[in-house]
Amino acid sequence: MAELALGASGRRFFAAPGRTLSLFVLAVVAILIAAPLLKITLVTLAPETLGAWRDVLSSRLSPNLFYKPLTNTMIIGAAVAGGCVLIGGFLAWLVVMTDVPFRRSIAVLSTLPFMIPSFAAAMAWSVLFRNERLGGQIGFLQGLGLDIPDWLAWGMVPSLIVLITHYYSLTFTVIAAALATVNSDLVEAAQMAGAKRRKVFFGIILPVTLPAVIAGGSLAFAGGVSNFAVPALLGLPVRMQTLSTRIFGMMEVGQTARGYVIAILLVLISAFFLWLGNRLITGRRSYATITGKGGRAKRFDLGGLRWPLCAAAIGISVFATIVPIFVLIASSFAPSSSALFSNWTLHYWIGQSTPSIAQGLAGIAYNPDILSALTITLGLGFTVAAVGTVLGLLVSYSLVRAKRGVVPTTVSQLCFLPLFIPGIAFGAAYIALYGAPIGPFPALYGTFALLVLAATAFLLPFAVQTGRAVIQQVSGDLEESARLTGAGFLRRLSAITIPLSIRGLSAGALLVFVKIVRDLSLVVLLFTPTMPVLSVVAYRYASEGFAQFANAVAVVILGISVAVSLLANKLQAKSQPWLKN
Amino acid sequence: MKSLLQSVAVVALGALALPALTLSALAADMDKKSPEELLDAAKAEGQVVVYSFTSRIKKVEAAFEEAYPEIDLVGYDISSTEQITRLQAEHQAGVANADVVYISDAPVVFDKLLGAGIIGPYVPPRVADRVPAEFKNPLLAQRLSTKVLMYNEQSHPDGPPVSNLWELTTAPWKGRVVMVDPLQRGDYLDLMTEIVLQSDAMAAAYEAQFGKTIALASGVNNAGEQFIADLFANDVILVGSTDDVNAAVGKLGQSNPPIGFTSYSDRRDNAEEGWALQLANSVEPSPGIVFPAVLGIAEGAKNPAAARLVIDFLMGDESETGGAGFKPFYVPGDYATRTDIVPHPDAVPLSEFAAWRVNPEKTATIRAEVADLVLTLQ
Numbered sequence: 001m002a003e004l005a006l007g008a009s010g011r012r013f014f015a016a017p018g019r020t021l022s023l024f025v026l027a028v029v030a031i032l033i034a035a036p037l038l039k040i041t042l043v044t045l046a047p048e049t050l051g052a053w054r055d056v057l058s059s060r061l062s063p064n065l066f067y068k069p070l071t072n073t074m075i076i077g078a079a080v081a082g083g084c085v086l087i088g089g090f091l092a093w094l095v096v097m098t099d100v101p102f103r104r105s106i107a108v109l110s111t112l113p114f115m116i117p118s119f120a121a122a123m124a125w126s127v128l129f130r131n132e133r134l135g136g137q138i139g140f141l142q143g144l145g146l147d148i149p150d151w152l153a154w155g156m157v158p159s160l161i162v163l164i165t166h167y168y169s170l171t172f173t174v175i176a177a178a179l180a181t182v183n184s185d186l187v188e189a190a191q192m193a194g195a196k197r198r199k200v201f202f203g204i205i206l207p208v209t210l211p212a213v214i215a216g217g218s219l220a221f222a223g224g225v226s227n228f229a230v231p232a233l234l235g236l237p238v239r240m241q242t243l244s245t246r247i248f249g250m251m252e253v254g255q256t257a258r259g260y261v262i263a264i265l266l267v268l269i270s271a272f273f274l275w276l277g278n279r280l281i282t283g284r285r286s287y288a289t290i291t292g293k294g295g296r297a298k299r300f301d302l303g304g305l306r307w308p309l310c311a312a313a314i315g316i317s318v319f320a321t322i323v324p325i326f327v328l329i330a331s332s333f334a335p336s337s338s339a340l341f342s343n344w345t346l347h348y349w350i351g352q353s354t355p356s357i358a359q360g361l362a363g364i365a366y367n368p369d370i371l372s373a374l375t376i377t378l379g380l381g382f383t384v385a386a387v388g389t390v391l392g393l394l395v396s397y398s399l400v401r402a403k404r405g406v407v408p409t410t411v412s413q414l415c416f417l418p419l420f421i422p423g424i425a426f427g428a429a430y431i432a433l434y435g436a437p438i439g440p441f442p443a444l445y446g447t448f449a450l451l452v453l454a455a456t457a458f459l460l461p462f463a464v465q466t467g468r469a470v471i472q473q474v475s476g477d478l479e480e481s482a483r484l485t486g487a488g489f490l491r492r493l494s495a496i497t498i499p500l501s502i503r504g505l506s507a508g509a510l511l512v513f514v515k516i517v518r519d520l521s522l523v524v525l526l527f528t529p530t531m532p533v534l535s536v537v538a539y540r541y542a543s544e545g546f547a548q549f550a551n552a553v554a555v556v557i558l559g560i561s562v563a564v565s566l567l568a569n570k571l572q573a574k575s576q577p578w579l580k581n
Numbered sequence: 582m583k584s585l586l587q588s589v590a591v592v593a594l595g596a597l598a599l600p601a602l603t604l605s606a607l608a609a610d611m612d613k614k615s616p617e618e619l620l621d622a623a624k625a626e627g628q629v630v631v632y633s634f635t636s637r638i639k640k641v642e643a644a645f646e647e648a649y650p651e652i653d654l655v656g657y658d659i660s661s662t663e664q665i666t667r668l669q670a671e672h673q674a675g676v677a678n679a680d681v682v683y684i685s686d687a688p689v690v691f692d693k694l695l696g697a698g699i700i701g702p703y704v705p706p707r708v709a710d711r712v713p714a715e716f717k718n719p720l721l722a723q724r725l726s727t728k729v730l731m732y733n734e735q736s737h738p739d740g741p742p743v744s745n746l747w748e749l750t751t752a753p754w755k756g757r758v759v760m761v762d763p764l765q766r767g768d769y770l771d772l773m774t775e776i777v778l779q780s781d782a783m784a785a786a787y788e789a790q791f792g793k794t795i796a797l798a799s800g801v802n803n804a805g806e807q808f809i810a811d812l813f814a815n816d817v818i819l820v821g822s823t824d825d826v827n828a829a830v831g832k833l834g835q836s837n838p839p840i841g842f843t844s845y846s847d848r849r850d851n852a853e854e855g856w857a858l859q860l861a862n863s864v865e866p867s868p869g870i871v872f873p874a875v876l877g878i879a880e881g882a883k884n885p886a887a888a889r890l891v892i893d894f895l896m897g898d899e900s901e902t903g904g905a906g907f908k909p910f911y912v913p914g915d916y917a918t919r920t921d922i923v924p925h926p927d928a929v930p931l932s933e934f935a936a937w938r939v940n941p942e943k944t945a946t947i948r949a950e951v952a953d954l955v956l957t958l959q
Contacts, residue, residue, distance in 0.1 A: 060800075060953075060957055061953055061956050063957075064956050064957055064958075064959050065956060133756075133818065134759075134818065134820055134825055134829060236762075236821070237819070237820065237821075239819060241959070249765070251666070252662065252663060252765070253662050253666065253764055253765070253952075254662070254665060254666045254669065254693075431670070437674070437675055442675060443673065443674030443675055443676065444674070445671060445673070445674035445676065446670075446671060446678060528667060528671075528678065529657040529659055529678070530630075530657075530678045543821045543822070544821065544822045544824065545825050
């Protein structure tokens with residue numbers, strides 16, 4: 001009897017519309033995201049590796065292994081969040097709320113820095129500010145005869161500056177979007193009631209945009225905490241370690257258990273702070289700011305400050321965008337970065353091997369390692385963009401269809417989990433799981449498939465976001481009518497949803513492409529000599545003292561990244577409400 | 582019915598076991614072959630992958646492909662530390678990317694790679710009688726390499742600016758001693774380990790330098806550890822690669838150059854790179870270490886014949902300087918293990934070279950401890 005009932009409910013379970021899809025999606029997400037994290041935790045709990053927890057947390061090694069890197073990581077996270085909110089918020093306020101000249105140009109410039117890979121920005125810093133501490137090549141400014149102190153050349157200060165210039169465009173976008181929703185009626189009402197500017201700012205604008213400020217700040221925090229390239233390039237020479245560089249160091253010298261433990265701790269820390277940020281926002285439920293038709297408020301009259309503030313805004317953008325691009329390009333031609341504009345040569349691009357230059361390395365156009373890295377990187381970008389977008393579409397479809405229940409909730413939480421996981425920790429987890437054969441399946445270590453799996457999982461949150469937006473855009477009526485005519489799921493997807501939303505989908509896919517092409521932190525541990533990717537090749541050249549080659553490769557990545565981002569922006573015809581008058 | 586199943590199983594097992602048997606028999610057979618006898622099989626393989634701890638593999642690649650145009654040598658320059666990690670991971674994953682492994686870090690290699698069956702030995706029969714036994718066992722050593730104290734001879738034309746290692750821990754050298762992070766490069770960890778193993782000599786040198794017996798700080802076990810602790814306390818500069826050390830120490834035109842631990846053989850690049858590197862051979866108690874660079878064949882190598890051909894090539898030809906294959910290593914500061922290759926005229930002869938000879942087995946016993954010590958000092 002019981003068996004019969006079970007059978008009946010079982011049949012209903014599977015017959016329910018979309019059930020198969022849900023379970024399929026759950027399985028995929030479990031394999032991609034849950035399994036590696038579970039595995040890395042289990043590995044550190046095995047009897048022979050359990051000691052690693054003590055080494056990391058309470059032994060004579062722990063200050064250097066964990067606590068000092070943790071402190072540095074927290075300082076970076078907090079300072080990057082603060083700096084980004086200040087700069088991004090300032091720019092957003094200028095663009096949205098004031099009558100500053102060249103508003104549109106400032107808005108566009110403010111979104112650019114994020115397109116520059118952070119390791120490229122760090123290399124550019126090195127080209128300009130490197131001093132004599134490490135010997136070898138000195139930077140451009142030192143070459144001009146300026147005496148660059150250690151604190152400006154290496155360590156915390158340059159790391160912070162580079163990270164803030166990298167992430168402030170993120171906070172700008174978030175805060176600008178929120179400011180644009182501030183209803184002019186509120187501001188005008190306050191002004192009519194005689195409120196001073198200061199009062200308007202602290203009484204209305206700040207509270208209303210607070211969620212965006214916190215969201216932007218926590219994104220910048222998470223970015224700073226998980227960034228690997230910048231502290232590795234600018235901090236390691238002065239022994240400044242962060243949790244990311246420690247994980248990399250431990251994995252590289254084969255102390256994997258300690259590396260895994262630090263990776264788990266890093267995941268927990270970033271997850272805690274992002275959760276905290278979310279918590280602060282959701283604590284207050286209502287942030288409804290759009291109430292009927294409010295016109296755009298009269299812009300703040302900056303008066304005599306119009307031009308100085310405009311100059312400041314453009315100055316920031318030039319420093320964060322144009323200078324690094326320009327410096328990297330110049331230094332890929334200059335034999336010595338201390339004389340950035342002298343003796344330019346195309347050797348680093350198209351030169352044949354000469355024993356007297358860089359130990360006989362040929363220019364990047366003739367370097368087979370770089371050519372294969374380029375092919376693999378582009379292949380990886382396309383594959384991940386395609387696979388990720390399809391998967392993102394399936395996941396969001398299954399989520400929209402089945403709104404409640406254990407399965408959709410689990411799927412939804414799992415597929416946004418990678419947002420909380422620093423790339424290097426994710427890479428470590430992937431090595432822990434897929435580095436050895438699983439049952440009949442061969443190990444994926446060093447294969448293209450491993451790169452694709454890890455990158456797809458890592459970028460799934462973005463793909464799902466795109467998928468959701470797209471599916472919500474397409475009216476449910478169309479779906480319903482198609483279903484009434486008997487069209488199956490795949491048919492509806494391919495005949496209705498995809499064609500109608502192809503622009504949004506391609507824009508999303510392009511963004512995934514860019515994110516993986518310029519990523520370093522995820523792939524740096526998955527890299528093998530036989531499966532090279534461009535960003536790691538550039539990083540290795542940079543850390544081995546072949547600055548020009550590193551910079552030339554960075555220019556290539558930068559070119560791909562900027563071109564594809566601009567294309568994506570165009571396709572998306574991204575609504576930028578703050579530009580409307 | 583049962584017997585039928587059994588016989589099927591036996592046949593199946595036999596079919597599985599057969600290739601394995603022939604492979605190992607083939608390998609044993611190959612070990613005895615001359616390069617001429619290996620050539621046809623190597624040509625059929627067409628390619629060979631070498632993991633090398635030195636960037637000189639690019640020069641070897643060019644020379645090898647000139648000698649054997651039908652075989653494509655793919656050389657990767659990967660530090661020894663990283664090679665060990667990669668090879669272990671690849672072995673665990675059941676993939677054999679590399680054919681030839683050219684590596685230093687003998688203490689770890691003997692234990693973790695050879696001991697675990699990740700690589701195996703091969704001594705080319707052509708040169709076997711001209712390599713002393715200590716360099717054929719447990720792996721073939723192609724040459725001896727070094728990590729020693731080097732100074733800038735342009736700025737110090739009258740000889741090294743220091744006469745005792747302990748001077749590096751004194752105020753004049755604060756922030757002016759350069760080396761590669763011992764946690765990133767195994768040969769530097771071996772140098773640190775050897776300093777600890779040579780604690781008696783270090784204690785004597787301390788007394789010679791400061792005129793009193795060494796007093797150990799709390800938690801420090803011996804004079805070698807004390808030296809490492811003092812060196813780090815004196816702001817030793819850690820960089821990522823030996824080329825960074827070379828450029829820092831050796832660059833021409835410096836008024837007050839730093840001093841550093843690097844490879845004696847990098848002196849070969851002085852003219853090309855604009856350096857003035859010179860060995861501080863007279864420093865007490867020793868300028869550093871000399872250690873073997875070993876060659877092995879990866880377990881399950883896809884190109885076994887070509888791999889053996891590469892190792893034969895790397896050991897040098899019949900001329901007295903080893904010819905094209907050994908040319909990148911026939912430089913002052915590298916010491917061939919083959920007895921019939923004449924010592925390089927511009928280097929201190931091995932018999933007068935004061936560096937400590939690393940004992941891989943002894944080093945292996947305390948290496949992890951020294952690594953942890955270095956970790957606490959950073």
